[in-house]
Amino acid sequence: MSHVRALLRSVWLGPALVMLLVGLLRTAHPELWRDEISSWSAATRDLGALVGMLENVDASNGVYYVLLHFWTTLFGDSVLSLRMPSALAMAGAAAFTALTARRLFDSRTAGLAAGLLPATVPLVSRFAQEVRTYALVTCAVAAACCLLLRALERPGAGRWSLYALAMALAGCCHLISLSSLAGQLVLVLAHWWGRRREPGAARVLWQFPLAVLAVLLAAAPVAVYGGRQVGRQLGWVPRPSVHDLQYFWHDLLGSPREMQVFAALALLALLHPRFTRGAVQALLLGTLPVLLVWLASQGSGSYFTNRYLLFTVPALAMAAGGGVAAVAGLLGHLTARPLAVTAALSLIAVPLVLGAPRQQQQRALLAHADRDFAGAAAVIAAGYQPGDGLVTAAGDQAWAMVEPGVTFYLPASVRPVPMFVERDATRAQDLYAVPCPVAQRCVGDAPRTWLVTIGTGDDPYEGLPDGQTEALRYAFVLTDTRRLPGMTVSLLVRKA
Known part of the structure; x- marks a missing residue:
């Protein structure tokens, strides 16, 4: 019973449970969007096919895909199952945030507040509900910070190994997270400076490097393969301006008002003599990676986007948690301590209320997606006949993942035959199928075919390669067209 009581009193349990609840709230309701479909497509291949794909594309996400592969093997590939690892990882991030803040500020109140604050950030709960690697990376970086402090307090091979393992997981899942090493270096130097006159204090100056x-060696293969693919993977990210840097934290934390709440609480921690040191360290943990990535993005490739730097939110929450503890300390001079702590923790309701509209909005049916894959699948399933074909946006529009997106939502008994496909994505060892070079030769003999294209314009063939459009017009007659959010579904019947 003593272990149970200790668990219930622990600073990390409440934040972890709250974050898990927020992460699971209506998690299966929003449709999967194209990036999540990419994760599903990769993870549900056999391991050999997955490795073959990673040699050509998406190596930077390879470790996550492998982990998701084993997860889906055990628990299936429903929307809830696919998103569950992210919810669990973000709950873990909240737990490690609470533990780290308690150590930084030597305050249970700071730890509890810091652990609860990430759940108020809309972007955090969004990626707690997404089949991508960002929640796992956030958890791994938060764990690494906590384990680093433990290693600094009592250095040992076991503790340094656990730190390196957590940081290696973060780096292998997303190389951008290695920028967090800059903030962690600050923790190391602050610890050494504070104990520099103690015997053996200088050991951390070689143990940390x-x-x-070890972390860099573990991440090196991902860096090598990912570097070869960077043009294909990151060509969409624009070079950031000074304006983008200035307003980055508005976007990261939800809105200017939410950012101002975090900033005000962090300022209170900075001004409190007991918490200044911890606040400075937490703020550097949260801001140095952003500055480094912004600078690196001024070169030939850009990496500056909020989800890539989501792992900095726990550090910002730590700084704000110190501010909550500072308020509790001030109120403690006016009233009983339990009441002071409760009143201070109620400040967390401010960013929660400010972020509530976005929290609700991002749980809508199409909150993640700009194309209604499930709706298109429902139209096809309602009118499906065995032997039907399927043509989807491909080629220059393959990035939209229309064919796998629609297939994910089709019932197992509804399987139209893909047309104009020379090799499917698995055989091509890619995320995208290889289209037939000559469309006329790949029309096949299907009596009917379903056509799914991007957009809702007047032309249902819009976006298809000219050869495919000509082949379809020659062999089929358009009999029905349905326009859905971001997509058009048409039924073509072969000419007599």
């Missing part, structure tokens, strides 16, 4: 070296 050795652990970082």
Whole structure:
């Protein structure tokens, strides 16, 4: 019973449960969007096919895909199952945030507040409900910060190994997270400076670099393969301006008002003599990676987007948690301590209320998606006949993942035959299928075919390669067209 009571009193349990609840709230309701469909497509291949794909594309997400592969093997590939690892990972991030803040500020109130604050950030709960690697990376970086502090307090091979393992997981899942090493270096230097006159204090100055070296060696294969694919993977990210840097935290934390709440609480921590040191360290943990990535993005490739830097939110929450503890300390001079702590923790309701509209909005049916894959699948399933064909936006529009997106939502008994496909994505060892070079030769003999294109314009063939359009017009007659959010579904019947 003593272990149970200790668990219930722990600073991390409440934040973890709250974050898990927020992450699971209506998690299966929003449709999967194209990036999540990419994760599903990759993870549900056999392991050999997945490795073959990673040699050509998306190596930077390879570790996540492999982990998701084993997860879906055990628990299936429903929307809830696919998103569950992200919800669990973000709950873990909240737990480690609470533990780290408690150590940084030597305050249970700071730890509890810091652990609860991420759940108020709309972007955090969004990626707690997404089949991508960002929640796992956030958890791994938060764990690494906590384990680093433990290693600094009592250095040992086991503790340094755990830190390196957590940081290696973060780096292998997303190389951008290695920028967090800059903020962690601050923790190391602050610890060494505070104990520099103690015997053996200088050991951390070689132990930390050795652990970082192990992290970099572990992430090196991902960096090599990912570097070869960077043009294809990141060509869509624009070079950031000074304006983008200035307003980055508005976007990251939800809105200017939510950012101002975090900033005000962090300022209170900075001004409190007991918490200044911890607040400075937490703020550097949260801001140095952003500055480094912004600078790196001024070169030939850009990496500056909010979800890539989601792992900095726990550090910002730590700084704000210190501010909550500072308020509790001030109120403690006016009233009983339990009442002061409760009143201070109620400040967390401010960003929660400010972010509530976005929290609700991002749980709508098409909150993640700009194309209604499930709606298109429902139209096809309602009119399906065995032997039907399927033509979807491909080629220059393959990035939209229309064919796998629609297929995911089709019942198992509804399987129209893809047309104009020379090799499917699995055989091509890619996320995208290879289209037939000569469309006329790949029309096949299907009596009917379903056509799914991007957009809702007057032309249902819009966006198809000219050869495919000509082949379809020659062999089929358009009999029905349905326009859905972001998509058009048409039924073509072969000419007599």
